[in-house]
Amino acid sequence: MGKLIIAHDLGTTGNKATLFDPEGECLASSFFGYETFYPDALSVEQDPEEYWKAVVLSTRALLEKARVKKEDIGVVSFSGQMMGALPVDERGVPLDRIIIWADRRGVKEVEWVRERIADEEIYRITGHRLSPNYSLAKILWFRNHRPEVYRKARKFLLAKDFVVFRLTGHWATDFSDASGTNLFDITEERWSTKILEAVGIEEEKLPPVFPSFAVVGEVTKNAAEEVGLLPGTPVVIGGGDGACAACGAGVVEEGQAYNYLGSSSWIALASQKPFYDPQMRTFTFHHLAPGLFMPTGTMQAAGGSYQWCRDTLCGEEVKAAEKLGVSPYALMDLEAGKVPAGSEGLLFLPYLLGERAPWWNPHARGVFIGLTPRHTRAHLIRAVLEGVSLNLRIILDAFREQGLRIASMRIIGGGARGDFWAQMLADVFGLEVLRPVYREEATSLGAAICGGVGIGLYRGIGVAKELVKIRDQFAPREEEKSVYDRVYPTFVKSYLALCEVFEELGGGRL
Template sequence: MYYIGVDLGTSSLKLLLMNEKGKVQNIVSEKYNLYFPKEGWAEQNPQDWWSAFETGILKLLENYDTKKVKGISFGGQMHGLVMLDDKDEVIRPAILWNDGRTQKQVTYLNEKIRKEKLSEYTANIAFAGFTAPKILWVKENEPDNFRKISKIMLPKDYIAYKLTGVFCTDYSDASGMLLLDVKNKCWSKEMIQICGIKEEQLPALYESYDVVGRISEENAKKFGMTEDVKIIAGAGDNAAAAIGTGTVGGARCNISLGTSGTVFISNDRFEVDPNNALHSFDHADGKYHLMGCILSAASCNKWWMENILETENYAEEQKKINRLGENSVYFLPYLMGERSPHNDSNARGTFVGMTMDSKREDMTLAILEGVAYAIRDCVEVARNLDISIKSATICGGGAKSDLWCKIIANVLNIEIKRLETEEGPGYGAAILAAVGCGEYENVEIAALKLSKEKIVIKPEKELAEKYDQKYQKFRKLYPKMRNIFKELNQ
């Protein structure tokens, strides 16, 4: 039997075909456009996601028996606002997770409604990327579009809706909307009222491994499948990636180096960071997790390599780097503002410490180190909660760099584990599909069985000490720059 995991990312849609034993059979990726209508804005056309799915799934299954496909599930970019009218037409382009236009609405929620109340209602406070501030932005700036809303959904759920006609989401993805009562796993009536919407405009809620429906007759014929193919709810991309890396149950950690970067800590019990620097979300295994998110991670390296150095030979640039822990150049990786722990959409990418001796490789290294330091900012919040993090799995495009993994291991002073299968959300989604179809007893059993260590990168005592000294300097930079960032964006 085959199970399909759909990874709806920011730059592309990746489809993964897995057999019942967890072995990846095929992977296909389809790119689509990302639009920046104004500085700090980020949008995509949901129809582009569906077109990518239609094209990609045919390629994925080209040399395979399509009748053996048993289930499909999803891992998707979180927080995006997708709105449909009463004819199921997309009202406007989706406003994405890394869109920073909602600072006014975030300030209103955090200061007028107050953070304490938001945390009581949803276990979280408002961030510019979350969905609720986007709804308020549309209400205030596009009232005609707001009046047309019949359905509000998240990006991956648009694909599920097109496949089944079922209007639904899962708890892990819904946790990032600032509309869900995370502890009690239901929509927050207070937040619904604050946003001026109705509960019927929000999707039905499921666990990530629940079957939400079956593929429609039309789609089954189009893709050559049987009508018995089950569609499983899926998860937000980070929760799906956590499943794919075995980050389930209590006190396990995964670091994701994708477009954004995350520190994901699985938790058996519901817990809230008192300062709300970490998100408190539901997990795809049916339990909970804490998560820190930096908005720009591997995307910083991509920007530096392709936009500035005008090369795509990442490995060649990294070959020139040596003498780790001695770089005098620092980089604040806030190209799209920052979420954890600063919650500042005004923050910007910044190089500090260049001299006439600074070289190309110093700048490249500063990019890699800056992202690692920002990830440590999130880890330090967890440590202040008495959460012991001694090791972490790692996934995402950036995790393919041996150098970057070594830097992160030493900046955090923990073991970093690379896995045999590093396909992140797509693999996790395929596991959820297998669980939903009864192939495995539960998510935790499946995730731990199928995630296998390949390489363990251990910190080096002397290098870790050097990086600790460098980090102590790095952490002083943002507080000094905060007011300057604000002035620059006025």
């Protein structure tokens, strides 16, 4: 058997296939995107067949790019976007599009659940408060609005679990991905009988749950012909993208923390026990290893806000970037750098997709506050980044207020590429920010570690401490930090002052 690891990261915008050697070195990667559909203001869907197509194409492209043989592959492992709901029949054929993490259509379903089991009890069992973003509300939405689909559904799967079934013919999910469903008992490490009975969902409609390191099957002959792998290649279930990212950032011990900067963004820690915030602002996922947890706070539109800014306000930078062969974000950062910290009194509330942590308000909206004639496009660009950063600080402070000590913050994801935002985060957080060598491949590295542990190549999750190397460090600057310390309370007040307006705009009253 070979010793190379293929890690698939089924993200929001596409699938990245990455090839790692046993020393954790990235040998090659290949990416294939897929479309996202927005049927209405609250609904966000994808075509699961595009997941499979992306995995097939990226696997073949990866082997060709790296010039390795299929015999060299020792294991295939997965990371995947979390909190979705995909109904499939007994053959694993999708009965509808998958409702993904950003979807918020299940508001009424959440209220219905709340009448049957207390929010606080759900929080204690699952580590999460009730929210339309989680799989529970989405499964109930299928039952209420597409009863024929619900009746025919053999299983409701998460993104990576659908592809694993196509590869192996076996139903499976893992502790970390299951912990993002509102249906999983994180300390008992099983589906919660109490919640399932309260909401009337049959456990048989959910896949069996395994540790993230489990070999759940082998590549079948038919799948092997499609993806270009050897039949019999072991497949490890892997984990949800958040837990894989934690491992790939080297956050595998108590007190370590990281900030993922992608379409969404989250701050997460490693912990020996769940963290229960008195205000339920944060939540706890299961980590990749049994008995290890990941207290987390996730915001909806982080890099997504900057992407909106690019598409809506920065046409000049996009055109110039094409001519220069650089990222438009690099040019946007240069423009934002012309403006002092605090954007001269301009605030941006980054709630383009509603908000999870810290507000848990599906009706929240994006807002610019404080516009005056002196403000330019550069101010708007900087304010967007500052708004995302200030919202992340609220999440960070929810942990710090309860006595959790965080000495530094590791940053990964596409948003961690540039120095400008990394330095801004250090200033806003008042913490040293560390950037690992593998920023955009960190999630894939975490999935690869799962694969390596699964086939005995590594002894356990602790190998991440050896494989993850830090490349850059950013210390907070006192002058900028003091500016953000003054702006921060006003940022919080701005959201609170607009809550009633958000309800009127997003609650169907206008």
